[in-house]
Amino acid sequence: MNTKIDKNIVGLKELRENMETYIERVNKGESITVFRRSTPLFRITPIDAEEEGWETVIDFTKESGHGVPIEQLLAxxxxxHGQKSKIS
Structure with missing residues (x-):
């Protein structure tokens, strides 16, 4: 019986307890799939160097020079989406 263990699969508890180890592995280019109760939850992947990090979708600083308060944005x-605002 072949019992190969995939080192790119980790349980959620293991990830929480050894976060620095997994951060280092992702920084080296590995992708890690995180499971909870035998169900995949999410994958941690390195940011592609060609993507250059974050992409600006909307620049709210053009509205007022200082951005938009998060409360106003959420409201x-x-x-x-037709929901009542519960932000005070």
Whole structure:
């Protein structure tokens, strides 16, 4: 019986307890799939150097020079989706 263990699969508890180890592995280019109760939850992958990190989708600093308060942004998003705003 072949019992090969995939070192790129990790349990959620193991990830929490050894976060630095997995951060180092991802920084070296590995992708890690995280499971909880035999169900895959998410994959941690390195940022592709060609992607250059974060992509700006909307620049809210053009609105007021200082951005938009998060409360205002969340209220607007909830309004767009027909939810009542619970932010005070």
């Amino acid at each position: 607007s998003m909830k309004k767009m």
